[in-house]
Every structure is written in structure tokens, then in C-alpha cells.
Amino acid sequence: MDIKSYMDTLGRQARVASAAMARASTKAKNDALSELAGLLRAAGAPLAEANALDIAKAEAAGLAAPMVDRLRLTAKVVETMAEGCEQLAAMPDPVGEITGVKRRPSGISVGQMRVPLGVFGMIYESRPNVTIEAASLAIKSGNACILRGGSEAIQSNLALWTLVRQALATAGLPAEAVQLVETTDRAAVGELITLPAYVDVIIPRGGKGLIERISAEAKVPVIKHLDGNCHTYVDAEFDMAKALVVTENAKTQKYSPCNATESLLVHAQAAEAFLPRIGAVFAGKGVEMRCDAAAKAILAAVPGANLADATEQDWYTEYLAPIISVKVVADLDEAIAHINKYSSHHTDAILTTNHPNAMRFLREVDSSSVMINASTRFADGFEYGLGAEIGISTDKIHARGPVGLEGLTSQKWVVLGDGHVRG
Amino acid sequence: MDIKSYMDTLGRQARVASAAMARASTKAKNDALSELAGLLRAAGAPLAEANALDIAKAEAAGLAAPMVDRLRLTAKVVETMAEGCEQLAAMPDPVGEITGVKRRPSGISVGQMRVPLGVFGMIYESRPNVTIEAASLAIKSGNACILRGGSEAIQSNLALWTLVRQALATAGLPAEAVQLVETTDRAAVGELITLPAYVDVIIPRGGKGLIERISAEAKVPVIKHLDGNCHTYVDAEFDMAKALVVTENAKTQKYSPCNATESLLVHAQAAEAFLPRIGAVFAGKGVEMRCDAAAKAILAAVPGANLADATEQDWYTEYLAPIISVKVVADLDEAIAHINKYSSHHTDAILTTNHPNAMRFLREVDSSSVMINASTRFADGFEYGLGAEIGISTDKIHARGPVGLEGLTSQKWVVLGDGHVRG
Numbered sequence: 132m133d134i135k136s137y138m139d140t141l142g143r144q145a146r147v148a149s150a151a152m153a154r155a156s157t158k159a160k161n162d163a164l165s166e167l168a169g170l171l172r173a174a175g176a177p178l179a180e181a182n183a184l185d186i187a188k189a190e191a192a193g194l195a196a197p198m199v200d201r202l203r204l205t206a207k208v209v210e211t212m213a214e215g216c217e218q219l220a221a222m223p224d225p226v227g228e229i230t231g232v233k234r235r236p237s238g239i240s241v242g243q244m245r246v247p248l249g250v251f252g253m254i255y256e257s258r259p260n261v262t263i264e265a266a267s268l269a270i271k272s273g274n275a276c277i278l279r280g281g282s283e284a285i286q287s288n289l290a291l292w293t294l295v296r297q298a299l300a301t302a303g304l305p306a307e308a309v310q311l312v313e314t315t316d317r318a319a320v321g322e323l324i325t326l327p328a329y330v331d332v333i334i335p336r337g338g339k340g341l342i343e344r345i346s347a348e349a350k351v352p353v354i355k356h357l358d359g360n361c362h363t364y365v366d367a368e369f370d371m372a373k374a375l376v377v378t379e380n381a382k383t384q385k386y387s388p389c390n391a392t393e394s395l396l397v398h399a400q401a402a403e404a405f406l407p408r409i410g411a412v413f414a415g416k417g418v419e420m421r422c423d424a425a426a427k428a429i430l431a432a433v434p435g436a437n438l439a440d441a442t443e444q445d446w447y448t449e450y451l452a453p454i455i456s457v458k459v460v461a462d463l464d465e466a467i468a469h470i471n472k473y474s475s476h477h478t479d480a481i482l483t484t485n486h487p488n489a490m491r492f493l494r495e496v497d498s499s500s501v502m503i504n505a506s507t508r509f510a511d512g513f514e515y516g517l518g519a520e521i522g523i524s525t526d527k528i529h530a531r532g533p534v535g536l537e538g539l540t541s542q543k544w545v546v547l548g549d550g551h552v553r554g
Numbered sequence: 555m556d557i558k559s560y561m562d563t564l565g566r567q568a569r570v571a572s573a574a575m576a577r578a579s580t581k582a583k584n585d586a587l588s589e590l591a592g593l594l595r596a597a598g599a600p601l602a603e604a605n606a607l608d609i610a611k612a613e614a615a616g617l618a619a620p621m622v623d624r625l626r627l628t629a630k631v632v633e634t635m636a637e638g639c640e641q642l643a644a645m646p647d648p649v650g651e652i653t654g655v656k657r658r659p660s661g662i663s664v665g666q667m668r669v670p671l672g673v674f675g676m677i678y679e680s681r682p683n684v685t686i687e688a689a690s691l692a693i694k695s696g697n698a699c700i701l702r703g704g705s706e707a708i709q710s711n712l713a714l715w716t717l718v719r720q721a722l723a724t725a726g727l728p729a730e731a732v733q734l735v736e737t738t739d740r741a742a743v744g745e746l747i748t749l750p751a752y753v754d755v756i757i758p759r760g761g762k763g764l765i766e767r768i769s770a771e772a773k774v775p776v777i778k779h780l781d782g783n784c785h786t787y788v789d790a791e792f793d794m795a796k797a798l799v800v801t802e803n804a805k806t807q808k809y810s811p812c813n814a815t816e817s818l819l820v821h822a823q824a825a826e827a828f829l830p831r832i833g834a835v836f837a838g839k840g841v842e843m844r845c846d847a848a849a850k851a852i853l854a855a856v857p858g859a860n861l862a863d864a865t866e867q868d869w870y871t872e873y874l875a876p877i878i879s880v881k882v883v884a885d886l887d888e889a890i891a892h893i894n895k896y897s898s899h900h901t902d903a904i905l906t907t908n909h910p911n912a913m914r915f916l917r918e919v920d921s922s923s924v925m926i927n928a929s930t931r932f933a934d935g936f937e938y939g940l941g942a943e944i945g946i947s948t949d950k951i952h953a954r955g956p957v958g959l960e961g962l963t964s965q966k967w968v969v970l971g972d973g974h975v976r977g
Contacts, residue, residue: 153917154918227917239928239932241938244916246917246920249950332950332951347773352951373972374973377974493667493968494576494577495577497672500966500969501966501968501969502969502970502971503968503970503971504973504974505969505971505974506974514976515664516658516664527964528671528754528775528952529951529952531965533967541951543920543921543923543955544922544923544933544956545916545923545924545925545926546926546932547925548925548927549796550797550800550928551800551928551929552807553807553929553931553932553937
């Protein structure tokens with residue numbers, strides 16, 4: 132197979148389909164999504180068999196059990212995909228919205244219209260449900276997409292893609308609006324990220340290594356999510372009960388998500404009161420605490436605490452595990468400076484009862500989500516009301532934080548005149 | 555000079571300064587702009603002498619007169635720069651604006667806060683007034699910037715930069731908020747566009763070759779403006795008097811700007827009536843018409859018309875000269891398809907009295923500015939009310955069309971809670 136010409140064909144077809152998708156009616160797009168929900172629920176044996184092939188292959192290859200589990204299209208996963216499609220169908224259409232129209236002194240009226248980006252490429256690993264998430268977001272946002280899933284999920288992805296094409300056809304939309312790369316040849320990724328004529332943006336989802344490689348090699352813009360080294364900072368003036376539940380939730384509600392807190396900063400005036408209490412919570416849950424000297428001195432008194440000395444590297448680390456780095460800071464300035472230096476600019480929170488400090492933190496912490504008195508775990512498209520998210524961006528350009536339908540669109544200028552000319 | 559370590563130092567200094575700029579008060583930023591306006595007006599001999607050095611060198615090198623003229627800091631150019639600074643000072647501060655705060659079912663309130671991008675790099679040629687435009691936009695938008703002007707304007711740029719640093723110091727803002735690359739070594743550009751740790755976005759202004767080279771080699775996002783192959787389409791139902799003045803203005807008010815119309819499309823039902831009239835206007839102004847067969851057959855009757863056969867390449871061409879390509883199209887579909895194929899997605903206009911057609915054109919033409927019954931020459935930051943523009947983007951990501959203060963910012967999410975945790 133000539134990968135270059137194959138990917139070129141996918142690109143060309145996507146570009147053609149994107150024009151039809153951009154002018155598709157809201158009804159047609161919603162019909163496709165409702166149809167897809169129905170097809171998913173009725174998929175039955177063919178989907179299960181395709182999925183079983185991927186799982187058998189993964190088990191034969193000796194993949195770790197959690198990795199195999201990620202591949203599984205259980206009844207619950209299928210139902211969640213179907214519900215996701217229905218939720219998107221119920222959301223307002225972002226395309227065509229005209230905002231900010233103002234009359235200018237010249238007599239023209241100028242505003243902005245929201246339009247699809249065109250074609251996005253999605254590169255992802257393992258979980259086959261991403262195929263449906265990406266396809267449904269593409270449909271609702273009026274984009275075409277080219278999907279490149281992991282080779283370990285190829286049979287499941289092909290089966291899901293068949294349903295997507297059926298749904299598009301039923302709604303009278305072009306089948307090429309959603310294309311899956313059918314080869315597992317790695318060269319296809321290299322082609323996909325270097326087709327600026329056909330692909331407007333690449334969204335990679337996967338490990339940091341994959342994303343860094345794609346960003347370095349891409350010749351089209353990349354909406355990327357690197358790591359989530361999130362901080363919770365407890366200020367001098369704080370509410371003990373709330374700070375305890377929020378910090379516990381931020382670190383321990385789930386260890387693996389990118390929005391879990393990885394580093395706890397405590398104001399020196401709060402440390403003596405707060406650290407022993409939260410240390411006891413962490414000790415009870417088996418969370419290792421990697422501390423600076425001041426924090427360790429206080430936490431040493433906590434029975435059962437698993438303590439270690441934090442290295443410089445710890446302040447940069449996203450553990451995704453029952454480990455947290457802990458530091459005592461002299462004041463809000465030090466907290467903000469520490470976060471802006473070590474954070475991955477994903478999500479950082481202040482727990483405080485002091486309003487000026489809350490507002491300074493909000494303004495000065497340079498992260499895609501900045502929170503006051505809330506768990507960092509809230510950084511999520513669904514929690515933010517986006518309906519669904521295609522990813523979380525740690526970039527500053529275009530979209531920051533959770534990226535939903537709006538992140539898959541841009542705005543063009545519209546000018547309404549009545550024979551106006553420039554003087 | 556070790557260019558790599560020099561640029562690295564500029565980058566590091568810009569990153570540090572950007573934090574101070576991001577939290578700078580609106581008053582400090584406006585004070586710096588007002589101060590800069592005053593310094594420009596009072597600059598006198600030192601600025602004139604620096605400019606004279608550049609001009610003498612350009613003339614000695616045998617630069618064409620229009621190129622030499624671009625370098626000239628006449629009293630009028632200086633006054634325009636000063637007024638630009640004052641206009642920016644009078645504009646609302648984009649930074650800190652919080653929008654769309656909504657209460658979520660979980661109890662948190664979620665919204666977005668507008669924040670500076672951080673550091674932008676600007677690469678430009680000849681006109682030294684760009685130094686002041688970029689510096690003043692950086693100051694107002696709370697960004698730091700690294701400016702790399704053309705070697706032919708280096709003395710003027712250095713003199714202007716001295717004024718900028720003075721203004722920053724007077725307002726208590728860091729001098730490193732605006733840095734000029736002091737070497738004319740071309741290697742500096744290569745370094746500037748590959749410093750993702752220090753530079754958040756690159757804005758090149760110059761010829762298409764320069765911009766394509768920068769886009770291909772950059773390792774940071776580029777807000778780029780390629781060419782402006784703009785179309786004016788005259789629909790079947792149209793107002794003759796308005797169509798004539800708008801088309802004339804779009805093509806002939808100025809030939810060199812990127813928003814001048816380069817291609818005229820006319821509906822077959824309008825061609826017999828409209829083409830001879832506009833052809834006479836173009837003939838009177840010495841505008842060459844490169845036509846398809848149908849247009850040429852009609853225009854042949856126009857006395858003094860300078861006609862040629864359009865080649866396939868003509869439909870793609872941005873002439874920036876008294877030349878226009880002319881084509882008769884069968885219907886609106888053909889007009890939209892032609893524009894979406896050949897246009898540079900900059901600015902395209904329909905002249906029509908038919909409302910459904912106007913709305914279809916608005917929705918389906920994939921360009922950064924789409925106009926109804928107005929001259930394409932309006933595509934401009936000042937005409938759109940942006941106050942000033944750092945450039946015009948023909949990209950779809952982040953910013954499309956004229957880029958002003960808002961294009962130099964992004965939005966971060968803000969979450970306001972009161973001890974809320976994720977369930």
C-alpha cells in the first residue's frame with residue numbers, strides 16, 4: 132500500500148466532505164447523531180465480535196490487564212457512547228451563530244459568524260470509544276475528520292466506523308465526513324500531520340511522548356494536551372472543613388486523571404493547623420507525601436504518614452498515583468511564583484477566605500483553569516457544561532483547557548453593507 | 555556574537571517581563587502609551603538622524619525609490635504613530651474581562667477570563683513604524699514582545715526602541731517588555747521561531763516567501779497572513795448603481811493593499827448589463843481585464859478596454875496592480891465553488907438584492923471576511939473597530955482576519971466554588 136497516496140486521498144475526500152458538512156442543516160446533523168445512538172444500541176454481535184478479536188490479540192500479546200480493559204466495549208461503554216451522541220444532538224448548534232454585530236462610522240455593520248474549522252485529524256490510543264466521541268463531535272460541529280486510532284483497537288474501530296457511516300448516509304450527509312485510517316502502518320501518522328492543504332488541525336490524545344513527537348513534526352496546528360501537574364494552595368486565611376474535603380477530593384477522588392492535584396502548597400501561617408489534619412487523611416489512604424523540610428517537620432508527627440524528601444524533580448512531576456508533593460510557602464507571592472514555574476499550566480486552585488488573595492490568584496496564575504475554593508478535579512468539559520470534550524488543551528493559542536464543540540470552530544468576520552465603499 | 559545564547563537571553567528576559575505585564579494595571583499600561591506618544595512627538599533630531607542613516611544607506615545601496623520611501627519617518631508618519639498610541643490608551647483594557655460565568659449543577663460557577671498570550675515575536679520588513687505599532691499593542695494587551703525589524707531600518711528601529719523603553723520605565727513597567735533584536739544577522743530569526751519555552755506566538759509581516767519560510771520552520775504557532783486574492787461577485791439580482799461604485803472602489807481605490815479585489819465574478823444574467831458598464835470604468839482607469847471567453851465576448855465592445863485571456867493561474871493571482879480577472883458564472887453555486895477553490899480565504903464579497911442568496915454566500919464562503927454589498931477594501935482592523943491591527947490572519951486557528959488586541963489574548967477558565975468537590 133502506498134501510504135502517501137492513500138493519506139492524500141483521505142485528505143482530499145475530507146476537504147470535499149467538509150464543505151458539505153459546513154453547510155449541513157442542524158436537523159441533518161442531529162438526525163445523524165440520533166441515528167448513531169440507535170445503531171450503537173442495536174449493534175449487538177458484529178461489534179462484540181470485532182471487539183473480541185482486539186481483546187484476544189491483546190491478551191495473546193501479553194498486554195497488562197488494565198490496558199486490555201481499556202479496549203473493552205462493555206454494554207456500559209456502548210450505552211455511554213450512545214448517550215453521548217444524544218447529548219450532543221440536544222445541544223445548540225454552534226455553527227452559524229453571529230455575534231457582536233456593530234454599526235461602524237463608515238455605515239457598514241461588522242460582526243463575527245461561528246464556522247467549522249474544516250478538517251481535523253485525531254490521533255489516539257487504545258480506547259475505541261474515542262472513535263465515537265470524535266466522530267460525533269465532528270458531526271455536530273460541522274467538521275470532517277480523519278481518525279487514526281491505536282492498532283490494538285483496529286477491529287473495534289472499524290466496526291464502530293461502519294455504524295458512523297451508516298448514520299451519516301441515513302441523514303443524507305457525506306460518508307467521507309468521518310474517515311478512519313484503515314492501515315495500522317505508523318507512516319500514516321507522519322502523513323496525516325503534514326497535510327496542511329487538507330487538515331486544519333491535529334488533536335493527539337495519548338502519552339506525553341506521542342504528543343511531543345507529533346507537535347515537533349506536525350506541519351499543521353496541533354491542539355495538544357501535555358501533562359497535568361495541578362496544584363492546590365491553602366492560603367493563610369482558610370476554612371478548615373472545606374479545605375480538608377476539597378484537598379482530599381482533589382488528590383484522592385481518582386489518582387489517574389490529569390486534573391488530580393499532584394502538589395499541595397500551604398501558607399506558613401496555615402501549615403501548623405492544616406498539614407497534620409490533611410496528613411492524617413493522606414496517611415489513612417496510603418498517599419505518600421514528598422515534602423520540603425518545613426512540611427516534613429510538621430508531618431513527622433502524623434501517625435502512619437509515608438514521608439519522603441521532595442527533590443527538585445518532584446515539583447515538576449505528574450504522579451497519576453497516590454503520591455503528592457507538599458511544600459510550605461511564605462506567602463501568596465511565593466505560591467504564585469512556584470505554580471507559574473512548576474505547574475504544567477493545566478489547573479491550579481487556591482483555598483482561601485481572603486477575597487483580594489483569591490482575585491490575585493485568579494488573575495496571576497497562568498494556567499488554563501484557575502479555581503477558587505474548588506477541587507481541581509472539576510477541570511473537565513462535561514463539568515464546565517461543554518457537553519463533551521475532544522481534549523484538554525495546555526496551549527495558549529486558539530483553545531485553552533477543555534475543548535468542546537466551540538474549540539472545533541472559529542469565527543469569520545461578516546460585513547453587511549448597502550453599497551458602502553471605503554473613502 | 556553567539557546568536558543562540560543572545561536570543562535565548564532575550565527570550566528568557568521576555569518571559570520574566572511577561573509576568574509583570576500580565577498583572578500590570580490598566581493605568582500603568584495607558585500611562586506608558588501616553589508617555590510614548592509624547593516622546594515620539596518630542597523626538598526631534600536623534601530620531602531624524604537615525605532615520606537619515608538608514609535612508610542614506612538604502613540610497614547608496616541603490617534601493618528603489620518606493621522602498622526608500624517606506625523607510626522615511628516623516629513628520630506625518632511620526633504623528634500617526636503618536637496618535638496610534640493615544641488611540642490604544644483610550645481603548646478598553648482587554649485583559650481581565652470575565653465572561654459567560656454560569657452556575658453548574660455541581661454548584662461551581664464557571665466562566666472565562668481574558669489574559670495575555672505571554673510573549674509574541676514579530677518579524678517584519680522595512681517600515682520602522684511597525685516597531686511602534688507592535689510595541690504599543692504589546693503594552694496594551696499585557697504581553698511582552700521581541701521585535702525583529704528589517705536590517706534596512708535598524709537605526710530607525712533602535713532610535714524608536716529607545717523611546718519605548720523610556721516610556722515603559724516612566725510608567726514603572728519592565729524595560730524588557732519590548733525588546734528589539736539588535737543584530738541584523740539572519741540567524742536570529744531562526745532562533746526566534748524555535749524558542750517554544752519563551753515565545754508563545756510568532757507574527758510575521760512581509761512578503762509571501764518570508765512568511766512561508768517562517769511557517770515551515772517555526773516550532774511555535776504562527777499567526778500568518780499569506781496573500782489576499784479577494785473576489786467581488788455580482789449576483790443575478792443587483793442594484794446597478796451600487797454595484798458599480800462598490801466594484802470600482804474594491805478594485806481601484808488602491809491597488810496595493812491585500813484587501814483590494816483581484817477577481818470579478820458576474821452572474822450570467824447580470825453580465826450583459828453590468829460588464830459593459832464596469833468595463834468602461836476599468837478602461838477609463840487603465841485596468842487590464844483578464845477574462846474568460848464569455849466575459850471577453852461582452853467586454854470586447856467597450857472602447858479602450860485592455861483585454862486578455864485569463865489563464866488558470868490568473869484565477870489564483872493576487873495582482874496588487876491595475877489588473878483584474880473577470881469571469882461569468884452560471885449561478886451562485888458556481889460563484890461560491892470558484893471562490894472556495896481559488897480565493898486565498900482573505901476577503902470576498904457578494905453584491906446582491908436577493909436575501910437568501912446573500913445569506914448563503916455569507917454562510918458558505920470560507921474566508922476570514924465575507925461581505926454583503928460592501929467593498930472588500932473594508933477588511934481592516936481600524937474599519938472593523940479593533941483600534942489597531944497587528945496583522946491580518948488567513949489562518950483558521952485562533953484568529954481569523956484582522957488581528958487586534960483580542961487576537962493577542964486568550965481565555966482561561968475560572969472556577970468559583972465554596973468548598974465544592976467532585977462527586
